[in-house]
Amino acid sequence: MNNYKNLLEPRSIAVVGVSEDAGRPGSQAVRALMSNGYTGTIYPVNPKYETFEGLKCYGSVADIEGDVDLVVIGVPAQGVLAVLESSAQKKVPFAVVLSGGFRESGPEGVLREEKMLAIARAAGMRIIGPNCLGFANIHSRVYAAFGSITREPKLEKGSVSLVTQSGGFGYSIALACAEAGIGFRHVIATGNESDVNTVQLIEALLDDDETHTIVAYIEGTNDGRALLEIGRKATARGKPILLWKGGVTEQGALAAASHTASMTGVYDFYRALFKQTGIVEIREIHEAVDFLKALESKKYPDNGGVAVMGVSGGSAIVFADAGEPQGLTLCELGNDTQQKLLAVVPNIGAVHNPIDLTAGYFSAANAQKLEAAVGATLEDPAVGSLCINLATTGVSGSLAAAQVLARIAASASKPILVFSSAPSVQIAEALRVFADAGIPVLPSPSRAAKAIAMLMRFKRTQSRILQMQEDEGLKVERASVPLSTAVGSRSSLSEVESKEMLRSIGIPVTTDLIVKGFDAALFDKVKAPLVVKIVSADIAHKTEIGGVKVGIRTAQELESAIEQVLANAQRHVPAAYIEGVLVSEMVTGGFELIAGVVKDPSFGPVVVVGAGGIYAEVLKDSACRIAPFGLPTAMEMLDELQCSVIMRGVRGALPLDVDAVARALVALSQFAWEQRGDIAEIDINPMFVLPHGVIAADALIVRG
Template sequence: MNDFKHLLEPRSIAVVGVSDEAGRPGSQAVRALISNGYKGQIYPVNPKYTEFDGLKCYGAVSDIDAQIDLVVIGVPAKGVIPVLKACAEKSVPYVVVLSGGFRESGPEGVEREREMLAIARAAGIRIIGPNCLGFANIHSQVFAAFGSITREPKLKKGGVSLVTQSGGFGYSLALACADADIGFRHVIATGNETDVDTVQLIEALLGDNETEIILAYIEGTKDGRALLDVGKRALAVGKPILLWKGGVTEEGARAAASHTASMTGSYDFYRALFKQTGIVEIREIHETVDFLKAFAAKKYPANGAMAVMGVSGGSAIVFADAGEPEGLHLANLAEQTERLLTEVVPNIGAVHNPIDLTAGYFSASNRDKLRTAIEVTLADPGVDALCLNLATTGSAGSTAAAEVIANVAKDSAKPVCVFSSAPRDQIADASRLLAAAAVPLFPSPSRAAKALAVLTRYGAARREAKRSEYGESSAAPSSKDDLRGWAGKLSEAQSKDILSRAGIPVTRDVLLSDADDSLPEKLSWPVVVKIVSPDIAHKTEIGGVKVGVRDPKELESAIAEVRANAQFHAPEAQIEGVMVSQMVKDGFELIAGVVNDEVFGPVVVVGAGGIYAELMRDSSCRLAPFDENVGRQMLDELRCRPILDGARGKPALDVDAASKALAALSRFAWEHRDAVSEIDINPLFVLPQGVLAADALIVPMPFPGH
């Protein structure tokens, strides 16, 4: 956290804009610093006052005869620029601009924000805001903020750091967590992010020893690659990031030549990034609380095999129902486990999973039996985690059970969680015991299942990150074609030639450059005939493709027909010739391609092709580059995936080859990210052995002068 050491741990703070009006942002900040016991120097600034709340008040920042680490600005927008200039002259390193009235307010505000940033950059000042609620360091009692974070209830100290683009909603998350007794290290609202942004702060928090987990709310980022890198770093150091992405329904319209680009939107790219980095997406306030509690123990299931134990059969069913769509399943207990359970479970109970302990089991008299039941279940090698359903068990029984659960869980490497629907005041003692042992307590079995599923996926992401890094793929190295000089799109022939050298198998093709070219003598019938032109992206729509051509006579006719159709429908198009291609049979059609997004860079997309493309809208994407293991994950996410395993007596198709082709495409897209705008492989046939790209389109980046 060295880059922001004296921003988040300032030794001295000047607050510009204090006033007798209690609601003024500057006034709230100073009073919060005083009331919370901030140990550094506080310098209120307002030329109208000589004293403010017992502190000397200064007329300007320049009047302060001391080094200032942080200046908090809470004056109207028009007064911010003069204050910032004074900060520059004073060599202040960090400024928080609480004031609104910048780019969110219109053209005048846009210009004001531009000027503010120019002054800051010239002076080496880093800015949080403007138009933000500021930040608080709960451990050091720093409150460079105003609003609800400065008022009761006070946040307790803890290991969670929150970074939020929306101060109001972010503080709502913080208060919901505080109500669940979750403590905080930092709470930072970034506002307009003119200078310092959420991603930079997350990166700084990765180096903060007292931050154990990071919670973030973002509406967008200007640099998706920076978020990707930070997410990977967080995964490597074991600091989970829980992220709420606002604005997920925004439609990202694309003026694209390829089918690939129309298959995704910007939110898909965020979700791909989350999967590649282990970032946990949250969509509800209660999920924030649940997942933070679940991560507290830092224990992750090896797989998705869950054991459920308790006094409510219905709760176990609800747990299983919620867990299955999330990738969990009820573990099959070993015979040895069930035999040991019969010694401590009543005869009318059940020792298979879910384990029915029967009503009234949770009691002081059953402590030893419960301990044995939990220990032998957790010792079963087929069990990855355990959920105990206390259900409606009252105060005494819940406390007795909590004592046992907490003691056993401390010594177990496997996650343990508890469900209870009893009123909070009845199980307060049990809650404290469980919280002290980092055993999460959930108000419903379905929420317990979803939290365990999140832990399972995060653990898998950590193992995958350790196992494989980009560069270990067995996919062929891509070609280093210079594509920057091309104007417009490449033709199919050019595109397939380039992709073939990049390690993506393509069909056998013969290009006939003009009508007088002699027909190829050795052909494997039937064949496909296609017009070849860089100006015709979608050949089928203009009648530029003939499929199933069976003999030389049909071939001659088909060539003439596609030429005539191209001339009629696209008279201005540059025609390179006609391509005669092998006709692929016995495979399944996918669409694969690349969108070079301005925020995320090259993103590889794969989806169901042929008649399924528009019907199913079935696609998956990842940010390039990646290896074939990630390519397989993409294929596994498709709804059409079972078809690749063989359907209606047909042979299984070569998923390994398809995965390697996607990895090769990702490598090519990354290495040519400055030259390639889009790539479309449609279709990519997955065969019983291998894959073949039957058609392809590469769209280079616009090149100066073209």
């Protein structure tokens, strides 16, 4: 935050581009600063005016007598460079460029943006924008902005900061949150992000004590690795980040050499990021509202058991339907809990979970009984959180429930959420009591379930980050012997070299012999059935050119297979350098996986694992994580796969060695991270999971 203090807490602001035209960005910025009570010094800039809104107007930024912490630029794009040069002369540390007409407008704009950056960097100036709405510090009444950020309704002070690459849509999120009573600290629109980007601002806000939660909307980032580190840091500190990733259907460029690369897209890497960092993904505006309200109390469930209590059986069913896929369960209450409930719940009700309090229970007359019921339920160790279904309960009943729950919430360590579908204008007083007590009230039981599940996931990820950072391999250094030392400058390794590399990092591979041709004694050296494959670093997909033969059981079949793969390689890829023919023992039994690594420009090496063989195309079943990682993350990946139920044994089949797969993925992730400068892709296809151990039957490592 200290590096951005002059930006977010400026003592003086120059606004360039003021005009009598009220619609001009500069004019809007000055009027917003004045009308909102900004207490610093405002310097309007326009050589055509002597004064503006009663303030002295300057011909240029360089003409200003006092220091300037921030310059807000609202002139047409063609005039921005001259303003920046004047600001550089004045040694202004930060500029907010509201103007459009830069790289978003075509080649001329791209060149203009490059010149803008050159001026700023030479002067040590940082830039927000261009092509942005600017920002507002609600607490300090700094409105270095124009457009929707400066208009009614005004945002209230609070502990949420919002950073958004889309000013208009981001402010839509802010307004929806404000309508729900959520206050803000900062709202920052970053526009083109030619210099300062969303990730850097999130990092700055982590050091802002008055920001408790961060919401961000991004369409992409050039530094996913930084976002990974910042996300972990935020979660460890207990400062949640809610992130909306726009453009999730965009697919990354798929490398032709690897099966692994075709199993993922860019959005998959963001989803991995969310799981590895505790960053909370939001996909709807109401999710931002719900999750912020749920996070406000800073109470988290220590398990996925939820008690549901209320007057609507249907609401409990809807809650359970929404909660189960999210990892929540309507937990079984202990006998002691049920006995306590029997004393305060009507005979026609139910004391198992869900707890049916029956119609009319929420009332002032039942206040003591409700307090006893809620208290007993929260004391049950199986209960991690509590959802109260008020449903359509009216004015007096809602208020009575709110007063009881507010008293309990003051000392309760477990989160309490409320579902109410009563019109807010009718139960306004109850809603105020709930809000003051930090109890979220959500308009559907399914939304309550998703909010509780979010709290549970955040807490679990936080615990893992705090307790297992060393095991997760977050401090792995680059290997002392780079891959290039072993294989020279070739663009890819042969299968033999690739498998030997895997063997050296602890991943078992098949027993192989490489030969130039058939030898009568060869068949006795390897146990049938056999696989024969052409060996050439120049042939990535051997099967497609007839370079693989399987199921060989006799010496005659072996001789024929060797001749065929050599001939096929010569016919289809005549320029390829042929090292020989690989004769391998054929792996039988077990289950086929595809595992490997792709290198993303933003996230670096990403490990992917998925169902192989006939399931690869049918199920499209895969999971990925950003390297490096440890065993807990590897096991989490495998649990996500649909084929995990097969590997763990179904219909009497022996379970396969899933732990060995996890260890192989960890080794792969460490290797990919250590050699991140030299490896573009790793493809292990297939990797056989056996009752005891795993074995890589084929592999390809691509340099890059």
